[in-house]
Amino acid sequence: MSDGAYHAAYQRSLDDPDGFWGEAAKAIEWVTPPPRVLDDDRPPFYRWFTGGTLNTSFNALDRHVRDGRGEQAAIHYVSPVTDTKRTITYAALLDEVARFAGVLSSLGVEKGDRVVIYMPMVPEAVVAMLACARIGAVHSVVFGGFAPAELAARVEDAKPVVVVSASCGIEPSRVVEYKPLLDAALDRSEHKPEAVIVLQREQAPADVGVRDTDWEEMEWDDVMRDAEPADPVTVDATDPLYILYTSGTTGRPKGIVRDNGGHAVALRWSMPNVYGINPGDTWFTASDVGWVVGHSYIVYAPLLTGATTVLYEGKPVGTPDASAFFRVISDYGVKAMFTAPTAYRAIKRDDPSGELLGSLDLSSLETLFLAGERLDPDTWEWATERLGVPVVDNWWQTETGWPIASNLRGLEPMPIKPGSPSVPVPGYAVETLGDDGRPVPAGTEGAICIKLPMPPGTLPTLWGDDERYVSGYLSAFDGYYLTGDGGMVDEDGYLFVMGRTDDVLNVAGHRLSTGSIEAALAGHEAVAECAVIGVADDFKGQVPRGLVVLKSGVSAESDGERIRAELVQRVRDEVGAVASLRQVDIVTALPKTRSGKILRKTMREIADGKTPTVPSTIEDATVLETLTPVLRPPA
Ligand code: COA
Numbered sequence: 001m002s003d004g005a006y007h008a009a010y011q012r013s014l015d016d017p018d019g020f021w022g023e024a025a026k027a028i029e030w031v032t033p034p035p036r037v038l039d040d041d042r043p044p045f046y047r048w049f050t051g052g053t054l055n056t057s058f059n060a061l062d063r064h065v066r067d068g069r070g071e072q073a074a075i076h077y078v079s080p081v082t083d084t085k086r087t088i089t090y091a092a093l094l095d096e097v098a099r100f101a102g103v104l105s106s107l108g109v110e111k112g113d114r115v116v117i118y119m120p121m122v123p124e125a126v127v128a129m130l131a132c133a134r135i136g137a138v139h140s141v142v143f144g145g146f147a148p149a150e151l152a153a154r155v156e157d158a159k160p161v162v163v164v165s166a167s168c169g170i171e172p173s174r175v176v177e178y179k180p181l182l183d184a185a186l187d188r189s190e191h192k193p194e195a196v197i198v199l200q201r202e203q204a205p206a207d208v209g210v211r212d213t214d215w216e217e218m219e220w221d222d223v224m225r226d227a228e229p230a231d232p233v234t235v236d237a238t239d240p241l242y243i244l245y246t247s248g249t250t251g252r253p254k255g256i257v258r259d260n261g262g263h264a265v266a267l268r269w270s271m272p273n274v275y276g277i278n279p280g281d282t283w284f285t286a287s288d289v290g291w292v293v294g295h296s297y298i299v300y301a302p303l304l305t306g307a308t309t310v311l312y313e314g315k316p317v318g319t320p321d322a323s324a325f326f327r328v329i330s331d332y333g334v335k336a337m338f339t340a341p342t343a344y345r346a347i348k349r350d351d352p353s354g355e356l357l358g359s360l361d362l363s364s365l366e367t368l369f370l371a372g373e374r375l376d377p378d379t380w381e382w383a384t385e386r387l388g389v390p391v392v393d394n395w396w397q398t399e400t401g402w403p404i405a406s407n408l409r410g411l412e413p414m415p416i417k418p419g420s421p422s423v424p425v426p427g428y429a430v431e432t433l434g435d436d437g438r439p440v441p442a443g444t445e446g447a448i449c450i451k452l453p454m455p456p457g458t459l460p461t462l463w464g465d466d467e468r469y470v471s472g473y474l475s476a477f478d479g480y481y482l483t484g485d486g487g488m489v490d491e492d493g494y495l496f497v498m499g500r501t502d503d504v505l506n507v508a509g510h511r512l513s514t515g516s517i518e519a520a521l522a523g524h525e526a527v528a529e530c531a532v533i534g535v536a537d538d539f540k541g542q543v544p545r546g547l548v549v550l551k552s553g554v555s556a557e558s559d560g561e562r563i564r565a566e567l568v569q570r571v572r573d574e575v576g577a578v579a580s581l582r583q584v585d586i587v588t589a590l591p592k593t594r595s596g597k598i599l600r601k602t603m604r605e606i607a608d609g610k611t612p613t614v615p616s617t618i619e620d621a622t623v624l625e626t627l628t629p630v631l632r633p634p635a
């Protein structure tokens with residue numbers, strides 16, 4: 001590795017975090033400039049920019065309009081699934097956001113109140129997010145592919161005053177009606193909002209306000225008609241901007257909290273330094289606003305930068321074909337694109353020789369960034385050859401909100417090693433630790449951890465649950481944040497991320513919990529016990545597999561087929577189709593330790609064709625022997 005800009009910045013970020021992040025904070029416009037940078041008064045609860053005040057939507061919108069970017073495109077909305085293209089300027093976006101903020105205020109939403117947003121990839125989702133930020137309300141966006149039980153769990157925890165939704169989302173194979181899903185979730189939830197606002201879409205308008213509910217239901221267009229614009233409300237740097245629920249190993253999602261000040265500083269710093277994007281550039285992230293990649297790199301980072309962001313409602317393939325992304329790049333002069341490796345595996349599968357790319361002008365594209373799951377060297381190579389630009393892996397998670405490791409294209413581009421997201425990003429003291437809590441030597445696998453404090457923008461805690469934050473992330477190794485990923489660092493300081501060491505699933509770049517899927521399976525009347533494991537998949541990276549033991553008296557022979565089909569359907573209904581559970585096997589017993597812990601990791605290793613690690617505490621080794629032929633991939 002060269003000893004240039006990266007090395008100097010990285011070292012300074014760790015040796016002098018006050019100086020490093022204090023300087024970065026100057027790119028943000030504060031109401032009160034922060035008197036402190038790192039606040040380490042209450043470890044392990046570190047805070048950034050305590051005492052500073054600002055407004056995130058002002059920084060994302062008003063300041064750009066004031067500084068002459070009013071007529072610049074803020075969003076290019078490209079929706080092949082509805083055959084729509086719409087460009088929204090910064091001035092127009094500011095107007096809509098201010099008016100929707102006024103709507104929320106008029107419904108009684110105040111600073112610190114929560115608003116749940118359950119919407120597809122439409123500009124109104126971005127408007128709703130920024131409107132919350134404008135009045136200091138805390139948004140919690142729920143991915144549209146989640147079914148009622150998942151939505152209800154988030155509503156119960158966040159306790160929103162208002163829920164904002166749309167009548168439908170559009171998948172290539174079907175129109176997904178959101179309103180019945182929302183109704184079912186609110187019926188299940190103990191907490192009820194005061195109002196629900198529904199954006200009507202012509203593909204499937206919803207019945208709004210016809211049910212007898214405790215809350216008021218209204219339509220987006222009606223409330224916006226006479227809305228009074230609201231001014232930005234000043235909040236503390238440490239006040240929450242949003243909660244984004246993410247999957248842990250249990251069925252109960254974790255509410256990742258993001259603050260206002262650290263988030264704005266970190267994301268603004270990342271755009272030029274990690275992604276090489278500056279004000280006025282056009283940037284295209286194909287993800288969903290329901291995931292962290294969408295929050296950070298469809299919405300906040302590009303807008304805080306004064307760049308133009310593409311909001312794409314469609315798929316990489318099939319809407320209409322594998323050239324969809326490249327048409328966007330060529331039509332809008334996209335400088336860099338960001339998506340998940342699965343999307344490129346889909347494109348490669350449909351257009352292996354890259355024929356559809358041939359006629360398009362991709363000269364504006366400088367870099368392709370991929371994240372969200374492991375980037376396999378084959379996909380990296382294919383994309384590099386077809387696009388002729390650097391393909392840059394970056395590794396991070398909902399908890400951190402922005403990259404932990406990347407090749408920093410703006411700060412100092414480095415050689416790329418396939419299979420590695422390159423080096424730790426300034427601010428992140430990444431170490432791989434052995435079971436004894438000591439750093440392992442280069443080239444040896446360990447638990448990837450980050451020495452506290454983590455940089456600005458990372459989670460300060462879990463929503464309403466400091467204890468779970470400490471027990472879930474900070475207790476394994478004293479003074480370190482546990483990422484949950486295993487991996488190693490090589491002699492050049494490059495990180496290799498091997499995958500989760502816990503039971504979190506990553507299916508097509510979507511993070512899901514084994515616990516939620518198990519809860520859906522366990523709810524079936526015929527199921528006595530069950531386990532879900534994530535097995536390697538060439539296309540989606542990983543897919544879940546279910547193993548169930550039936551209650552005594554239920555016959556696998558006569559009822560097995562029906563039960564398996566019902567279980568697959570239950571998971572679609574309870575968790576969402578996005579769980580992609582297709583295979584459920586009925587087995588006679590599950591392997592366990594003597595204390596009753598199900599050996600998911602051992603089963604996963606067998607299913608992946610690896611040599612399984614069988615703990616000495618296994619209760620009955622014959623169970624594993626019986627299961628092996630069921631789990632093993634066909635030779
Ligand atoms: N609303 C409702 N349903 C949704 C949905 C949404 N927002 N997103 C996905 N689904 C459904 C799909 O329609 C599909 O349903 P089906 O089983 O009836 O066909 C199911 O969930 C599985 O979806 P997915 O895993 O996305 O598979 P797919 O075969 O439809 O598409 C890809 C595969 C690769 C095209 C798609 O996964 C993709 O674009 N991945 C990129 C990943 C990504 O953006 N990750 C975010 C983090 S960067």
Ligand code: AMP
Nearest residue numbers: 371372373374394395396397398497511
């Ligand atoms: P999410 O919180 O949904 O962003 O998922 C985070 C998890 O996805 C990480 O803990 C990793 O397991 C995985 N992940 C994300 N990016 C990468 C990457 N570039 N390489 C390997 N795994 C990744």
